[in-house]
């Protein structure tokens with residue numbers, strides 16, 4: 001099987017092109033191949049498939065074998081892959097996702113290769129988060145949550161996949177390993193959650209570190225950056241457009257007042273090709 005290794009700000013994927021559908025063993029393959037010692041090593045598998053609604057369809061499997069509804073860094077990688085490998089010759093393309101519908105993607109091309117990708121990530125979902133009991137389902141903003149004997153406050157945002165955004169004093173030095181796993185599997189989130197730890201540096205700049213559902217600490221999370229910007233606006237901390245700095249680099253995120261959509265702009269890279 002031939003694969004391409006790609007990343008978006010260090011959030012890395014094994015990318016497959018040419019399948020008609022997700023293989024039935026995709027989950028086991030993800031666990032084996034994403035292993036950084038016994039496999040190829042990656043945060044997830046990305047399948048670029050045919051679509052009857054868009055130019056392409058993307059499915060993403062986390063390194064633990066679970067499937068995610070959406071992935072911001074992977075969609076930028078998929079867009080670069082199909083353009084650079086000449087499967088499409090347009091700078092505006094559409095990609096269907098499992099949980100966030102069809103997304104419009106705009107490519108910045110230099111010397112025949114994609115350098116930057118802007119994705120219309122759609123509208124953030126603030127309603128219907130399956131959080132039971134006392135919390136108001138339509139507005140889970142700055143609510144208390146307890147994990148491992150410690151108290152935090154969180155804002156819940158879905159970008160098609162679930163995110164729990166928590167503000168901390170200094171995100172880059174925050175102990176992800178201590179709190180990430182406990183919050184990922186917190187009973188408030190029946191489908192588990194991605195957890196973002198954020199520090200607002202100014203109204204236009206947010207530092208964020210992520211503990212991803214099904215993958216643990218990754219260098220970047222595109223949907224997590226979008227969710228963090230939305231949470232920061234809802235809490236009154238930031239403007240509607242800000243740079244979100246992750247361990248692997250920066251994303252430009254805008255929550256448009258005109259159409260309520262989130263626009264994410266960032267790079268994608270092909271690292272190598274291989275056969276397994």
Ligand SMILES: N[C@@H](CCC[C@H](N)C(=O)O)C(=O)O
Nearest residue numbers: 068071072073161221222223
């Ligand atoms: N890294 C991603 C998100 C990947 C999926 C996530 N782990 C989940 O299970 O929801 C991104 O860039 O958005």
